Amino acid sequence: MELYLDTSTFNAIIRLTNPKTGDSFEYQEDLGREMAEKLLGVLRDRLAEHGKTFHDLTKITFMSGPGSFTGLRIGATIVNTLAHELRIPLFNHHGKEQEIIIPEYGRPANISAPRK
Numbered sequence: 001m002e003l004y005l006d007t008s009t010f011n012a013i014i015r016l017t018n019p020k021t022g023d024s025f026e027y028q029e030d031l032g033r034e035m036a037e038k039l040l041g042v043l044r045d046r047l048a049e050h051g052k053t054f055h056d057l058t059k060i061t062f063m064s065g066p067g068s069f070t071g072l073r074i075g076a077t078i079v080n081t082l083a084h085e086l087r088i089p090l091f092n093h094h095g096k097e098q099e100i101i102i103p104e105y106g107r108p109a110n111i112s113a114p115r116k
Contacts, residue, residue, distance in 0.1 A: 001016055001017070001018055001019075001047065001050070001052050001056045001057055001058065002016070002017045002018075002019055002057070002058060002059040002060070002061070003015070003016060003043070003057055003059070003060045003061070003079075003082075004016075004017070004060075004061045004062075004063075005043075005060070005061070005062050005063070005075055005078070005079055006062075006063035006075070006093075007035060007039070007063070007067075007068070007071040007072060007074055007075030008063055008065060008066065008067020008068055008071055008072055008075075009067060009068055009071060010030060010031060010032045010033075010035070010068070010071065011028050011029065011030050011031075012028070012029045012031050012035065012039060012042070012071075012075070013026065013027070013028055013063075014026070014027045014028075014029065014042070014043065014046055015027075016046060016047065016050065016052075018050075019058070019059075025046075025050070027042075027046055029042050035070070035071060035074050035075075036070075036074050039074060039075070039078060040078060043078070054082060054086065055086065057082065057086055057088055058088055059088055059089050059090075059091070060079050060082060060083050060088060060089070060090050060091070061090075061091040061092070061093060061095075062075060062076065062079045062090070062091070062092060062093065062101050063075075063093040064076065064092040064093055064094075064101050064102070064103055064104050065103045065104030065105055065106055066104055066105055066106025066107065067105075067106075069103075069105055072103035072104075072105065073103060075103075076100075076101045076102070076103050079101055080100045080101055084100075092104075
């Protein structure tokens with residue numbers, strides 16, 4: 001199973017493709033500010049819907065930016081960790097294989113005031 005992940009907005013886009021059959025399933029998950037807490041569980045659950053686990057992943061592609069700084073950091077952390085631990089190829093959305101994904105923010109950081 002191949003995974004495409006886009007966390008550049010609060011709506012995470014997850015696409016699972018079976019390269020043997022060509023079947024592709026796309027999900028949009030509105031995770032908002034809970035992306036860090038929920039994304040890995042959502043990925044696990046979407047794989048389980050097809051009788052798969054993380055160990056069935058054979059390739060990961062990540063939409064590396066531009067977009068939400070926080071969303072890109074969270075997504076990059078997850079795909080980098082999965083690809084490393086599962087020893088599977090990792091690609092950016094340009095189709096270039098990467099050892100690790102470094103988000104492409106597309107603009108300087110907008111640093112907001114800390115919450116009180």
